[in-house]
Amino acid sequence: MYRISPLGLCLVASLISLQASAETVVPLNGQSSQQIQMDTSECQNTANSASTSAPVTGGRVKGAAVGAAAGAVGAQVRGNQHDEVYDRVDDDVKQDYRQNRAKETAAAGAVVGGSRQRQERRAQRNNSESTHASAYTSCLQGKGYQVTP
Template sequence: MKRLSSISLCIALSVSWTQGWAETVVPMKGQSSQQTQTDITECHNIAAGQSASAAPPPGGGRLKGAAAGAAAGAAGAQVRGRQHDEFYDQVDDDRKQDYRQDRAKETAVAGAVVGGSRQRQERRAQDKTSAATSSTAYTSCLQGKGYQVNP
């Protein structure tokens, strides 16, 4: 009967744990309920520490995208102007500069949107990897302490 109450406690703890790990933890070496609870807490802290020490999320995506967009817009404006050499050579240099700057501004906005989108995608991928690593660390820790962990 004592073994059944210990298993019930482990199941209750594993299902209600705040990290969302919904595994069933079964003591394989006759660990007491208190020891099981201590081990679960310790493994949770180890796993949380590993996910906290992961690389910081990528930053600067919008700025990088805007810079790339501005450069592309200015270069594109220059290329389009050169396609019409006979008219382009007759245009005042200030007008040419204004045209390149306007195109650079327009494409910088688009580049910022694309850069922000890529940055969000990278963060989501990193969050998934971090969660998987944390869950694996938690499970491995408990298995190392003599528990069977069932999903």
């Protein structure tokens, strides 16, 4: 049976941890290289499951729907502000006007919704990365390792 020196264990742990993250893992309880590999693999799996979250979807669709509703309501309000003229206009023309305004604002809403969706995805990705690192470090520390950046 092979005996690995503490320096050798540090080297093995460092190499393993480089694959997982940019951290140095030092065994504090004389763990074997096989145990280090099993522990880092288990902690990596734990961290991966802790950092998964539902994807952000539907931003453009939601934005378009809100924009369309706002456009139609806005068109009706503008029409009501000019009651004398608006009342004399044919109902089909009023409907076309409301639909055109709804289309214009739906397009703008889709752009805004897409932008918000991208911002939420970036924030979620950053949060997921920090959650992963924290879960990985906590798991290894709980198994008797010193983890340093």
